[in-house]
Amino acid sequence: xxxxxxxxxxxxxxxxxxxxxxxxxxxxxxxxxxxxxxxxxxxxxxxxxxxxxxxxxxxxxxxxxxxxxxxxxxxxxxxxxxxxxxxxxxxxxxxxxxxxxxxxxxxxxxxxxxxxxxxxxxxxxxxxxxxxxxxxxxxxxxxxxxxxxxxxxxxxxxxxxxxxxxxxxxxxxxxxxxxxxxxxxxxxxxxxxxxxxxxxxxxxxxxxxxxxxxxxxxxxxxxxxxxxxxxxxxxxxxxxxxxxxxxxxxxxxxxxxxxxxxxxxxxxxxxxxxxxxxxxxxxxxxxxxxxxxxxxxxxxxxxxxxxxxxxxxxxxxxxxxxxxxxxxxxxxxxxxxxxxxxxxxxxxxxxxxxxxxxxxxxxxxxxxxxxxxxxxxxxxxxx
Amino acid sequence: xxxxxxxxxxxxxxxxxxxxxxxxxxxxxxxxxxxxxxxxxxxxxxxxxxxxxxxxxxxxxxxxxxxxxxxxxxxxxxxxxxxxxxxxxxxxxxxxxxxxxxxxxxxxxxxxxxxxxxxxxxxxxxxxxxxxxxxxxxxxxxxxxxxxxxxxxxxxxxxxxxxxxxxxxxxxxxxxxxxxxxxxxxxxxxxxxxxxxxxxxxxxxxxxxxxxxxxxxxxxxxxxxxxxxxxxxxxxxxxxxxxxxxxxxxxxxxxxxxxxxxxxxxxxxxxxxxxxxxxxxxxxxxxxxxxxxxxxxxxxxxxxxxxxxxxxxxxx
Numbered sequence: 001x002x003x004x005x006x007x008x009x010x011x012x013x014x015x016x017x018x019x020x021x022x023x024x025x026x027x028x029x030x031x032x033x034x035x036x037x038x039x040x041x042x043x044x045x046x047x048x049x050x051x052x053x054x055x056x057x058x059x060x061x062x063x064x065x066x067x068x069x070x071x072x073x074x075x076x077x078x079x080x081x082x083x084x085x086x087x088x089x090x091x092x093x094x095x096x097x098x099x100x101x102x103x104x105x106x107x108x109x110x111x112x113x114x115x116x117x118x119x120x121x122x123x124x125x126x127x128x129x130x131x132x133x134x135x136x137x138x139x140x141x142x143x144x145x146x147x148x149x150x151x152x153x154x155x156x157x158x159x160x161x162x163x164x165x166x167x168x169x170x171x172x173x174x175x176x177x178x179x180x181x182x183x184x185x186x187x188x189x190x191x192x193x194x195x196x197x198x199x200x201x202x203x204x205x206x207x208x209x210x211x212x213x214x215x216x217x218x219x220x221x222x223x224x225x226x227x228x229x230x231x232x233x234x235x236x237x238x239x240x241x242x243x244x245x246x247x248x249x250x251x252x253x254x255x256x257x258x259x260x261x262x263x264x265x266x267x268x269x270x271x272x273x274x275x276x277x278x279x280x281x282x283x284x285x286x287x288x289x290x291x292x293x294x295x296x297x298x299x300x301x302x303x304x305x306x307x308x309x310x311x312x313x314x315x316x317x318x319x320x321x322x323x324x325x326x327x328x329x330x331x332x333x334x335x336x337x338x339x340x341x342x343x344x345x346x347x348x349x350x351x352x353x354x355x356x357x358x359x360x361x362x363x364x365x366x367x368x369x370x371x372x373x374x375x376x377x378x379x380x381x382x383x
Numbered sequence: 384x385x386x387x388x389x390x391x392x393x394x395x396x397x398x399x400x401x402x403x404x405x406x407x408x409x410x411x412x413x414x415x416x417x418x419x420x421x422x423x424x425x426x427x428x429x430x431x432x433x434x435x436x437x438x439x440x441x442x443x444x445x446x447x448x449x450x451x452x453x454x455x456x457x458x459x460x461x462x463x464x465x466x467x468x469x470x471x472x473x474x475x476x477x478x479x480x481x482x483x484x485x486x487x488x489x490x491x492x493x494x495x496x497x498x499x500x501x502x503x504x505x506x507x508x509x510x511x512x513x514x515x516x517x518x519x520x521x522x523x524x525x526x527x528x529x530x531x532x533x534x535x536x537x538x539x540x541x542x543x544x545x546x547x548x549x550x551x552x553x554x555x556x557x558x559x560x561x562x563x564x565x566x567x568x569x570x571x572x573x574x575x576x577x578x579x580x581x582x583x584x585x586x587x588x589x590x591x592x593x594x595x596x597x598x599x600x601x602x603x604x605x606x607x608x609x610x611x612x613x614x615x616x617x618x619x620x621x622x623x624x625x626x627x628x629x630x631x632x633x634x635x636x637x638x639x640x641x642x643x644x645x646x647x648x649x650x651x652x653x654x655x656x657x658x659x660x661x662x663x664x665x666x667x668x669x670x671x672x673x674x675x676x677x678x679x680x681x682x683x684x685x686x687x688x689x690x691x692x693x694x695x696x697x698x699x
Contacts, residue, residue: 118670124421
């Protein structure tokens with residue numbers, strides 16, 4: 001006999017509202033059904049109603065954790081549309097902020113992963129170390145979370161020479177703690193008991209379901225936009241693409257922790273090799289009709305932007321595909337056959353960001369046809 | 384007169400009032416210490432009083448699916464059982480408040496009642512989280528209880544009596560049982576069993592918050608939840624007191640520098656030390672899965688207890 005364990009829309013394992021219907025037999029998961037749409041914000045539509053410069057602030061708020069990668073990808077897309085190239089120094093500053101964001105995102109993920117397996121001490125310690133990155137981000141950009149650094153044609157704030165020593169000192173501390181966590185995750189017996197052979201995604205499945213980011217890399221798929229399709233100045237910096245073979249929760253954790261070390265290396269290189277020069281070029285935002293796509297490696301995986309301009313100050317269409325959306329295809333394979341106790345950690349192992357991921361499309365369930373509604377109709381239906 | 388002292392004993396000292404005050408205070412200390420271990424400030428040590436007081440003052444709501452006498456009675460019976468054990472363990476002297484009434488077997492029985500009540504409450508709550516949590520608790524009970532009984536049995540065989548006063552008296556003459564090398568494995572096994580009995584990490588599986596919200600207690604709120612908290616806090620002090628009486632010599636009076644220290648102080652110090660030990664353990668580990676916990680109890684922990692039992696029987 002099976003019964004249903006509802007996880008969501010409100011549940012302690014979820015940080016945002018979505019609904020997962022788990023069919024369980026005792027402790028074993030037999031099936032999972034996912035329902036999205038609880039956190040839909042309508043940002044893509046809102047982007048079309050504002051001009052390019054206002055949109056920077058809006059895309060920054062698509063995701064709270066990975067806001068810089070959203071603005072970077074958006075600004076690069078608009079720069080491509082307008083045919084301008086940002087100054088070299090601006091690209092380096094973007095890389096620095098992007099990598100600091102990756103460190104912060106991975107530490108945040110790591111802390112909550114520890115909480116999901118009941119290790120609250122590690123949760124608090126990981127977030128203590130995350131404060132150091134937040135301080136560095138505040139030092140460089142003036143803000144702890146939404147950095148508001150990027151703008152079309154460059155960045156708004158420069159990295160000053162007197163800040164460099166503080167940044168390098170902070171990176172040293174972060175390196176020490178990341179190394180300690182890697183050591184801990186490879187040796188603590190209760191952690192190993194909860195994380196090994198849990199939520200396994202094989203290499204074939206990862207390829208088949210088009211997994212992206214750390215999820216794919218933990219299954220041995222060597223994919224990283226930073227090296228496959230370099231943007232900003234990633235082609236001038238040397239770094240490794242971290243992969244593991246196992247594909248379980250432990251491998252996903254270790255991939256993220258080792259990526260912190262790689263990010264620290266990248267920031268050190270970027271600070272050393274950063275040329276002196278302007279940080280911003282002027283861009284005329286009345287962009288003629290043009291279209292482009294832009295990709296970047298967010299902390300969670302590949303982030304994809306499509307932009308279409310129409311000769312005015314406003315974009316005709318901006319389409320965002322966030323990494324969580326790409327990773328949801330593999331989630332069922334990771335759950336079925338596992339136990340109820342694994343739900344939180346396996347769900348968290350893809351680093352889900354539901355709000356970024358929610359889109360609306362209207363489908364008639366009888367005919368399978370999709371259709372659009374006007375704003376008046378939406379208001380009438382209270383949607 | 385005897386009746387009056389029984390009423391006084393069960394309601395004031397060492398019964399309901401005393402046990403609740405100390406239980407709430409110790410869990411408050413536990414939370415504060417856990418906060419410091421986790422690089423937090425932590426709540427003030429009287430936070431547990433505030434929490435329970437606030438819950439008691441709230442409206443009593445029972446969900447429609449859970450309306451049954453079992454759901455309502457479960458917390459009260461659990462608290463009653465925990466307070467009863469308080470009367471049966473030595474607190475202010477080697478003699479418990481109710482003497483010559485019950486031995487260790489009764490105490491072991493009574494200590495299982497809160498667990499059974501929690502299962503019944505979970506099953507009758509009509510929530511899938513409650514049912515899952517109760518199911519896990521049944522499995523966990525079969526894990527830790529066997530180890531706990533075996534470890535107690537080792538101490539009982541060493542002393543040759545099932546009465547707690549005799550065990551405490553024996554330790555007053557022969558030294559603490561924890562210092563006996565033959566009983567050391569049993570002490571470790573008993574500590575592991577206590578960790579499971581008190582639902583502390585790595586054995587907080589029945590109420591794992593990130594998995595099944597609050598397990599059997601998910602649907603409880605207001606005064607009923609307050610009584611559950613109280614029952615849990617009293618159970619903590621009772622289990623610590625039992626452990627102290629079994630292995631740490633029980634409450635004994637000292638004279639330090641000419642000042643008479645009453646044995647109640649000794650009881651408080653020993654129980655606090657045990658509570659803090661479980662606090663440390665719960666802060667340095669991750670939660671196990673229920674199958675892993677059961678496997679651990681039935682292999683390593685049981686083995687430790689059996690080694691101790693055999694040593695006590697074989698080595699004179």
